[in-house]
Amino acid sequence: MATGKLLYKIFVNPRGIIGGSILLIFVFIAIFAPYIATHDPYEINAWARYLRPDLSSENLLGTDRFGRDLFSRIIYGSRISLVVGVSIMLTTSFAATFLGLVAAYYSRVDNIIMRIIDGMMAFPPLVLAIVLMAMLGPRLSNVIIALTISYVPAFTRVVRSNALSIKQFEFVDAARSIGLPSWRIVLKHILPNCWATIIIMGSLRFGYAVLAEAALSFLGVGIHPEVPSWGTILSAGRDVLRVAPWVSIFPGIAIFLVVLAINLIGERLRDVLDPLTLT
Amino acid sequence: MTVYVIRRLLYLIPIMIFVGTFVFLLIHIAPGDPTSYLLSEEATEIQRQAMRERLGLDQPMYVQYFRWFSQLIRGDLGESISLRQPVSQALIQRLEPTFIMAILALSIACLIGIPGGIIAALKHDTYIDQILMSIAMFGLCIPNFWLALMLALLFGVYLGWVPLVGYTPFLEDPVQCIIYLLIPAFVLGFSGRSAAISRLTRANVLETMGKDYIRTARSKGLSERVVIFKHALRNAMLPTITVIGASLGGLLGGAVIVENIFSIPGIGQLLVASVHRRDYPALQGAVIFVAAIFVLANLAVDITYVLIDPRIRYD
């Protein structure tokens, strides 16, 4: 399918349009953050702490513990969250697809891969990420590494189980019987039938990643807390829920919107790509 | 089948060894040691060194590893450095809230997710389908971390119906205990989990409904009920079970966040606290414990697989 036609199919649809526009808006915000933000997101004002949101004032969405402008921090936060989300979606999808397909098709390596995966999967992903972060230290790149390592095993398992069930279909047997090389069978027959799973799982990871970034910050092992990310902002909100709920409310809405957009697009992708749903 | 189950149970052993060794390495490589929480902030390096010697932390890592490992083989998880109690005892104390919360959460997820998914599939392309899938979408996109905060804000701060955070042991006051766990469990069950279950259920029911054998069943003149429940659902449930099984890992992970937000003294809280305190035995024990539960759950999933889908055989 040509890319242009594919994009047309995905986005000329109410869900595709909504998802696409939200995502575009956030990409726009991320790129032009310095022009949109009203303040330096790092600027401290100890005499203007926890100001209420007030659209008629200088601080549209209020301020945080440091008296920093929340609107500007959330605007800048889109950069971190999109980077984290996109990187982890790509790294996990790639690694899991590769491992899952190899494991499903080549029973010899299946055992090795699945034993390691079993071991890794015995860790709840977040727990593994916490321990990894304790070891690696608080950096954005480390968050991406830790979360990728944590998310790949479960993802791989699902891809593999999906591929295994496809492997049992007659057309795979047929392809094998006419002597197609195995990598061709995997790429031409099994992979296309796994797209739906990969896309659903992949888009889920985007949301998980944005959320996990927040969770790691909350648990004290996230990225540097001064850096404006939706995670760092949100994690500072819990202790002041009673006094300054706005610190928690707005970054959460931003996360929700981005994840919504990604999921809507993911769903469209699934509808368009998945031949089973098409027929 | 019995042989298979026994083999899988035996397989638990290498997995636990892998898990234990892996987490041992990670946390020992991580900078810092438990003395930072055992001594006051103003302690000097000399005092710290003395404490390290007393705890045996000055020995080479492999010596510590083998000491811990030989204990583990005898079924002894060691003693928590920060809590001054056997790790197994600490785990048992903290199992209750996590367990109740996980059960509640999983029930909530299935109760919302499975019927939702089936109904949506059967009412495919109607407004019911759209509403249900919108709810699922909402559950999928809403960050559980944030949902937890918002529900705490609504019910704890504004309405004042429930205490903001905290926990009461079940035996002390069962009602209060459930009240404390209701929002955390709902958050865990609803966001992500129920949505994933309902979406997958719907997709699979739809998929199987289009399969040849369903058409065959229909053409045989079987009633729609029989077709749906006996043939379609049975086959559609297979991936759903994987997701529920896999949910348990996510659930335990989610429990870490939720227990820390709501300050529930469960396994998740112990895990995080042990990481920060570098309480090596407690962390290793907790991770092994969680891992064991998780692997057993996977085993249960695989067995159910066989029971549901006769095409899959483990010999």
Next chain:
Amino acid sequence: MINKKMLVFFLCLVFILVGSANILAEEPRFGGHLRVGLQSESVPSLDLHQTGVTITYHVGWHILETLFTLDEEYKVIPMLAKDYEVSDDGLKYTIWLRENVKFHNQSTMDAHDVVASLERWAALAGVGRRTLENVNNLTIENDYTIVFELKEPMGIFLLNLAIPNQGAYIYPKELVEEFGEEDMGDTIIGTGPFKLDEWIRGRHIQVSRFDDYSPVDFDATGYGGKKVAFVDRITFLPFPDSTVRAAAVETGSVHQADFAPTIEYQRLEAHPNVNTWMAGPRGFDALMVNARSELLSDPLIRQAILAAAHAEEVARIRYDDEAVWSLSPSIFPEGSAWYSEAGAEYYNQANPERARELLEEAGYDGTPLKLMTSTGRQEHGITFKRQLEAAGFVVEDTIVEWATLVSRRGDPELWDLYTTGFTWRADPTQLAFLDPNFAGWWEHPRKEELVEKMEIEHAFEKRFEYWEEIQELIYEDVPLIKLADYKTFRISHVDLKNYINMIDIFFWNTWLD
């Protein structure tokens, strides 16, 4: 108008009622079960020779006692000791013990128990080691008299025997012999007004009244004087989360909680069930300067950092409410005998221009300044970083877990500055940063000399003189940068009566309504 009058009348009535209620409450009442919310589930030990972590002695000193303790002005008074005498040259201390003081195992405390305990204390605690290293001879003259012969005079000798954190607690000799340097676990036996009932790790610690407790014969003052266990039992329960801890006091499920959330100060103060307390200043926040750092070997650069420091800004962000912090150049808080304004002109300068000038003079080349902060003090790190940058420094900051910071601060290559805090001590010589072994490694010949003089000297005037000079040096040589003083915000339920608010918490002499 009528409404206003009514209101005034009503208020008067309320005041009278409250007043009379207070008078009624003055009547001590025996009995009841007191519950205390602890700030952590981790109580590393109740064996108080082992560690000085605050939570350990806040629980443990209900069970164990020392020979001396501190009165309400934090001056040394006898507790298990009856009296003492110091020879004129300051080299001989004779201590007479109180007779018929019972341990919880019914044995009677005598000089043998004391000497065995002190020796164990010297083996396990830093202060103990420093104290007994200076003792040539420790002799038991009779069952209730011990004599210390010192190598050199030691002005803080009795104080060291009185401090609560990792102090010289007295155990029965048999127990000391049984355990040696091992942790006693829950076999803790002391002479205190409460005895240990059970310690379920991670759940609770419970103590109950020791019926055969023998109190001293003078009125209660500070941590000493006549102690009475009014309540039957005290249960210490872990509430690691400050919000939960505060809520537990509001609902009455515990009666007292330390380290309450400062952000909720206003609300809790207005709460009808809650009494709020500010204890201290408990200590001060500081930035430790690495004396072994190449960059900071230039005193001009250290002065530049000092000039850039804006303590008020840091405190406002860190402590939420003005009731919690105060600014003072003195290392010791106002009201303390050691309060001094020496070097005040250097404190809280908040002068980036001056810092810039100093940097220029020093020829600062933009080498990054490594600032290390623990997650628990991130407000300090983040704010101070901005202040340094405003002064022209290039700052490379990391925020790490506490455990990581503690291990990294031991390596002078890894940091130039780190954020920390120091708790108030009864005597300047106990300040951790004066010890050249403490991470920061401040060495200065004049300081060493003054500290030594202080340790020997007895006369307060002389010692104060030395201390003022040390404080002056702290501002000139900049081994650390003092920020604001902080108080501990604690709350108690209104049912808890006669709570005595000192820096450290205790529950003898308090009762429940």
